[in-house]
Amino acid sequence: MTADLSQGPVCPVPLSHRETIILGHGSGGKLTHELIRTIFGKWLSNPYLDQGDDSARLPMPDGQLSISTDAHVVKPLFFPGGDIGRLAVCGTVNDVAMLGAVPLYLTASFILEEGFAISDLDKIVQSMADAAREAGITIVAGDTKVVEKGKADGVYISTTGVGVIPNSRKMQISGSAAQEGDVILISGSLGDHGIAILSARNELAFEVALESDTAPLNGMIEALLEVAPDVHVLRDPTRGGLATTLIEIANQSKVDIAINEINIPVKEPVKAACEMLGFDPLYLANEGKLIIILPENQAQRAIEALRAHPYGRETSMIGRVSSAKDGSPEVTLLTPYGSTRMLTMLAGEILPRIC
Amino acid sequence: MKYTEEFRDARRVKELAADLCQITKNPWVIMEICGGQTHSFMHYGIDQLLPPQVELVHGPGCPVCVTPLEMIDKAIALASDPNFILASFGDMLRVPGSKGDLFSVRAAGGAVKVVYSPLDAVQLARQNPDKQVVFFAIGFETTTPPNALSIIQAEALGLKNFSLLVSQVRVPQAMEAILSSPANRVQGFLAAGHVCAIMGYWEYPPIAAKYHVPIAVTGFEPVDLLLGLIDVVKMLEAGETGVVNSYSRAVTEAGNQPAQAAIQRVFQPADRTWRGIGTIPMSGFSLRPEYAQYDAEKRFDIGHIQTREAEVCIAGKILQGVMKPPQCPAFGKECTPENPLGAPMVSNEGACSAYYRYRKGS
Numbered sequence: 001m002t003a004d005l006s007q008g009p010v011c012p013v014p015l016s017h018r019e020t021i022i023l024g025h026g027s028g029g030k031l032t033h034e035l036i037r038t039i040f041g042k043w044l045s046n047p048y049l050d051q052g053d054d055s056a057r058l059p060m061p062d063g064q065l066s067i068s069t070d071a072h073v074v075k076p077l078f079f080p081g082g083d084i085g086r087l088a089v090c091g092t093v094n095d096v097a098m099l100g101a102v103p104l105y106l107t108a109s110f111i112l113e114e115g116f117a118i119s120d121l122d123k124i125v126q127s128m129a130d131a132a133r134e135a136g137i138t139i140v141a142g143d144t145k146v147v148e149k150g151k152a153d154g155v156y157i158s159t160t161g162v163g164v165i166p167n168s169r170k171m172q173i174s175g176s177a178a179q180e181g182d183v184i185l186i187s188g189s190l191g192d193h194g195i196a197i198l199s200a201r202n203e204l205a206f207e208v209a210l211e212s213d214t215a216p217l218n219g220m221i222e223a224l225l226e227v228a229p230d231v232h233v234l235r236d237p238t239r240g241g242l243a244t245t246l247i248e249i250a251n252q253s254k255v256d257i258a259i260n261e262i263n264i265p266v267k268e269p270v271k272a273a274c275e276m277l278g279f280d281p282l283y284l285a286n287e288g289k290l291i292i293i294l295p296e297n298q299a300q301r302a303i304e305a306l307r308a309h310p311y312g313r314e315t316s317m318i319g320r321v322s323s324a325k326d327g328s329p330e331v332t333l334l335t336p337y338g339s340t341r342m343l344t345m346l347a348g349e350i351l352p353r354i355c
Numbered sequence: 356m357k358y359t360e361e362f363r364d365a366r367r368v369k370e371l372a373a374d375l376c377q378i379t380k381n382p383w384v385i386m387e388i389c390g391g392q393t394h395s396f397m398h399y400g401i402d403q404l405l406p407p408q409v410e411l412v413h414g415p416g417c418p419v420c421v422t423p424l425e426m427i428d429k430a431i432a433l434a435s436d437p438n439f440i441l442a443s444f445g446d447m448l449r450v451p452g453s454k455g456d457l458f459s460v461r462a463a464g465g466a467v468k469v470v471y472s473p474l475d476a477v478q479l480a481r482q483n484p485d486k487q488v489v490f491f492a493i494g495f496e497t498t499t500p501p502n503a504l505s506i507i508q509a510e511a512l513g514l515k516n517f518s519l520l521v522s523q524v525r526v527p528q529a530m531e532a533i534l535s536s537p538a539n540r541v542q543g544f545l546a547a548g549h550v551c552a553i554m555g556y557w558e559y560p561p562i563a564a565k566y567h568v569p570i571a572v573t574g575f576e577p578v579d580l581l582l583g584l585i586d587v588v589k590m591l592e593a594g595e596t597g598v599v600n601s602y603s604r605a606v607t608e609a610g611n612q613p614a615q616a617a618i619q620r621v622f623q624p625a626d627r628t629w630r631g632i633g634t635i636p637m638s639g640f641s642l643r644p645e646y647a648q649y650d651a652e653k654r655f656d657i658g659h660i661q662t663r664e665a666e667v668c669i670a671g672k673i674l675q676g677v678m679k680p681p682q683c684p685a686f687g688k689e690c691t692p693e694n695p696l697g698a699p700m701v702s703n704e705g706a707c708s709a710y711y712r713y714r715k716g717s
Contacts, residue, residue, distance in 0.1 A: 275359060277471075278703055336365035337365055337372075339404060341713040344711065344712050347691070
């Protein structure tokens with residue numbers, strides 16, 4: 001390296017830390033304030049957040065509260081159909097909405113790894129702002145910590161959401177409310193998120209034309225409850241997929257569940273990837289799908305309302321609830337051949353087959 | 356999806372099942388060799404469509420199930436050494452060794468990497484020149500060619516930090532071991548279609564002739580399974596023996612010649628110990644002497660390994676088709692996929708896991 005001395009000797013200028021996160025960004029001092037102003041303030045500004053106090057002062061909504069918290073550690077941070085920011089908002093919004101609540105407020109805490117590109121953080125926060133706007137939720141408080149290089153993987157985002165269950169809601173929507181005779185709907189195809197993430201990690205060794213389904217579902221739920229107020233259960237089948245979620249519901253409600261394989265929507269690229277790897281789409285993660293369990297007499301209206309919504313176009317009726325026959329709740333799948341198999345929870349990680 | 360939907364067609368499956376019921380007059384015990392077929396039977400519920408006279412018993416074709424405890428303990432020893440990266444197929448990580456499994460080694464900070472192909476392990480060796488990368492080369496004739504290729508590639512790249520921990524096994528010798536056992540009940544075989552896609556089926560006619568059994572080379576989709584069963588039952592009912600290819604869209608008699616050439620270049624037949632079964636002569640492969648530098652067992656002093664199997668586990672009897680998973684006293688009680696006592700409860704191809712996942716012990 002040769003020094004450029006054409007302008008005579010110069011003093012070293014202190015480096016500007018505009019490009020990457022350094023430990024100082026989490027110190028609470030000037031750098032922290034600069035980060036809050038230039039990134040978080042730029043995208044998330046609203047009267048509650050801008051109060052600048054240690055916590056946000058919020059009006060009390062009328063009804064019961066629904067609160068949920070979720071930590072997000074996805075890899076890669078940016079993937080087709082979303083990024084960790086959109087996921088961090090949608091994941092919590094959806095959990096809050098599963099009780100039939102209207103999501104109102106969100107808090108977000110960030111754990112940043114030293115050396116993380118500020119331009120990436122900017123994109124992530126912008127994406128959070130977009131998702132929050134779509135969901136109609138306001139981000140009212142936040143926190144940032146920075147850990148040494150190697151002690152985290154880029155960025156982790158933990159969000160907590162608060163929603164209100166309006167007094168006008170007729171039913172107490174819950175995983176324990178499924179009843180004999182109810183029917184089960186799914187709002188669209190399974191496994192898109194799981195396979196899109198694997199593909200984005202370059203772990204498939206083949207290309208998959210597929211986007212994650214990450215989306216806030218509260219708008220669709222609102223449209224659903226308008227025409228089908230007697231919905232008993234709402235759940236988003238995230239980790240563990242449809243199978244695990246239905247098993248959880250069967251156990252909570254102490255009922256048997258039977259689903260019909262030919263009615264379960266799965267996209268061709270997901271089927272192909274599952275074939276190659278030995279995965280079962282019923283166990284893959286989704287981030288924008290909804291399981292609805294409701295009385296049969298409201299099912300048709302519900303299906304129409306869901307199909308009219310952009311996130312529910314492929315809504316399908318997949319099964320039924322019956323009373324638990326021998327006391328231990330079971331989830332059974334009917335194959336296209338008229339045979340059945342039990343669905344059980346997977347032990348540990350999903351592992352690809354060997355040969 | 357083309358080439359799978361046709362073989363899952365509900366109408367065709369129901370027709371074939373009806374055909375099978377019609378031709379079956381006598382009781383028969385038929386073994387599907389491959390654990391992938393066991394899972395297909397259970398997954399699609401094809402076992403429920405069979406005539407009551409046909410009893411399926413499940414074969415030893417589960418790579419992680421037959422990998423001996425000693426090899427798992429060796430893999431654990433290597434993975435626990437900070438100078439090593441152990442690369443493995445994912446299924447191997449949960450198989451219990453004498454103490455713990457590879458998952459617990461990873462949790463304790465050991466470098467255990469799940470790869471989809473041994474060639475990914477070669478890449479790991481390139482990316483980590485300061486570490487010894489060992490790939491856990493388990494499985495049947497299906498995994499042997501890619502494992503051979505990994506050695507050929509490592510040699511071409513001049514890699515000094517790549518080796519295999521070899522536990523490769525072969526199907527025909529296992530079939531002979533089952534047939535010559537005094538406890539044998541198997542009267543006909545569905546041969547493993549994927550293995551035959553590599554090796555062809557020229558090795559099977561002498562077995563069919565020697566032990567008077569019909570053998571059908573069989574695929575994995577619902578239609579394939581029923582076609583294989585129909586061919587075997589036809590021969591059994593007619594008192595015939597021999598080999599038929601019921602999976603001709605994937606298998607030829609000679610098999611995949613380049614794959615066999617890769618195996619022959621790098622590996623040679625060798626005695627192998629099968630977990631739960633014991634040593635079967637010439638039932639596996641080891642690296643040829645000229646490739647000894649890629650043999651982790653020869654290259655590294657892994658030390659004396661003392662192994663101890665869970666006493667209650669009947670994996671050996673299950674792998675030989677002598678007993679079925681629900682007959683095990685530990686099945687679904689002490690032994691579950693979360694806490695497996697034996698390998699067949701772990702693997703995607705293990706018979707115990709198939710019963711537990713799809714039938715929950717019923």
